[in-house]
Amino acid sequence: MAEASCPASCGELLQGWILGGEKLVSCPINWFSHVSVTAGQPGKNERPLMRQMLLSVLEHLGVPAEAAGGLRIEFDSSIPLAKGMASSTADIAATAQATARHFGTHLGEAMLASLCVQLEPTDSTLFRQLTLFDHQTATTQIAGDWLPPLDILLLESPQTLNTADYHRRDRRQALWDNAATLAQAWALFSQAMQNQDCHQLGEATTLSARASQTLLPKPRFDKLQGIVEQSGIYGLNVAHSGSVVGLLFDADRHDSERLLWLLQQQGICESYPRQHRLRLIAGGVR
Template identity: 60%
Template sequence: MAQAQCPASCGELIQGWILGSEKLVSCPVDWYSCVEVTSGKPRNDERPLTRAMVRQLLAHWQLPPGLGQTLRIACHSTIPVAKGMASSTADIAATAVATARHLQLPLDVRTLAQLCVALEPTDSTLFPQLTLFDHNTAGTQIHCGGLPQVEVLVLESPLTLTTADYHRLPRRQILQENATALESAWGKLQQACAENNATLLGEAATISAIASQALLPKPAFNTLLRLVERGDLYGLNVAHSGSVVGLLLDSDRHDVEAVRGWLKEMKLLAHWPQNFLLKMVAGGVT
């Protein structure tokens, strides 16, 4: 028996046309999908992508496909699905690492990334540091040094959007039109990580969130920006292919309960009735 866990993400810190194609840097938070792989009969309630990952792994290791029927996958996760919180990436990345541990076979993070994108567009939460990632091909993996101390007040919407639905949207022209803004955001994010500067990280995320409005607009977005300014928060980030929004702050510096009060006062609860205070983490499957 072996276990592994991978964090969720509150959308992305940045996502858009960067270095010649669409790329992203996820916003990993301390909410995990935990997977246990044991010897035994497969469960009837398995998540299909977790079983698909096991089949891919066996092919990668050139093992008999039938071996998969001797592996039992138990996935424990309360991460909201289809809202831009990287629930699928967390499930399949944790499944891959737990399977590798159970079978005592090697699996490095670059190979893990390639296996994940072969199943679906993948978040960069599987890397042990913030990473600029080509989520479609795994061809770009640029790691950022450092992790500013940031918490995320995750605003959850009842609206859902699957990753596949997002990728069917005509995006290329809009993404390219915002390339200059995203290059600026990427530069600020690198500087933020190098200097452990939460303010710069917030600025980078906000630039990307504003650009995202041209493609997948969030309701009452200008009101959210006013809330950020009112509370002198670091900024906000969004799920570029989902519905969640994150308010970037530090509970040692910012009054979280006041922010929650403003959400009600400014009538934002109509769009995001639930919120969770989470810590931003570096990422990685453990």
């Protein structure tokens, strides 16, 4: 049995028009899709893109496509679907690496990225480092060298959004209108990575989240910003093509129970009825 796993994402730390095109930096968290590839008959429960990725890897390795008929994909994932949490990227990236391992080889990050974007817009969770990534072409991959020590209170809305449908919308004007804001956010993010400064990072992610309101508004966003200011946490981030929101903090410095109390007191939990205590982790397929 060959196995692999890939983390989910709490939306994006940044997403928008950056360095001449739309790019993103995902927010990998400790929530995984686990995939195994074994010899056997294909099952009925695998997700369609997993089978497509298996075929793509066979082609890349020079293995006849007919071999797919003798390969079984099994997976275990509780990552919420269609919420902007990179569930599909986790599935297909883990499938790609598990398939390669079944044939005794390994796919590097650049090849994984290339294979994934051929199937769908892809999150940068497949990179170990926080990476500015052209999620549609994989032509930009700018990695940072700092992993911020962040706890995340992920707020899950019941709203769902098909990422592929979102990317088919004509969003060019809104992206261009927010280009100056995203340039500022990218500059702050780069400074934060250089200075290893969580406060600067939170400023950057909050700027990007605010710009996203013109494209995909999040309920009670103004109240969420108020909670950031009231509690003194680092900032917030959002799923720019989904519905989740993350509150970024340090459990050793900030009171997570008070955060939850503030959310309840201000009625925010009505829009985000499920909350998950998570942590920012290194990305990459394990």
